[in-house]
Amino acid sequence: MKWVMVGIIVGSTVFADLLQSDEMKRNVVAVEDLRPGRIGRLLGGLARRGPLVLAVFFMAISFFAFMKLLSIADLSFAVPVSAASVVLETVLARWLLKEKVNPLRWAGAFCVACGVALLAV
């Protein structure tokens, strides 16, 4: 049950992050949009973007699976193990989002993945 929840969390997080990153790069938020007077308009604008709504839906799936995982596992297990998506997302960011992932960034992502694996032991 624990690992089923981990699988649901990782899968839905990867999909949600890719959708979010792609959509947010198309419509960049300006610093001015974060001012208190404009935050409502910003939220309204975000809510009208289909891919972001879909991303939030997958994040909600991840969230409920995470709640379930927290009720059956330690916090120090649940949080790190859900970061197993880091390397997968870095690979997909390179291929699908065309980000320039240099060796330093690959090394960093690899270290994070190793760290996650150790935390899950």
Added chain:
Amino acid sequence: MAAGRMVAEQAKTSLPVRRLDFKTKLLTLVVVLANVLGNFSLSWGMKHQPAKLVDSPLVYIQTIFSPWVLLGTTLLIVWLLARMTLLSWADLSYVLPVTSIGYVFNAFLGKYFFAEQITWQRWLGTLAIMIGMILVGLTTPNTTACAPEGRR
């Protein structure tokens, strides 16, 4: 959004890059803190709930409206919005490792507040995550042409 984009385009030449970098780092801090404190509140609420989660939606709803879970949920909503904004300013492959410092803070909170066992492997993992975060932090946050500097 188009108006905001125009304003940002006009400001492109006048906003110092250093200020923009500062904003990115500040937002990264907000993302990390909202996530860590949100997870902590959520975990505290889940551990201290009277009934165990079963396959009934009603129990889920009751749990969501308990104070600690509600606080955790609110903080995670702040985290979601801050992270969306950060993703419009920086690469996904940058944001993910850099914000993973939160896992280290979570490990500390788990140890000191929930008396969870942190083995030497977990401490080593924490160190590896920190090294990874520092390495990625040395790279340029945004490598795609979609988000011009001035629009952040």
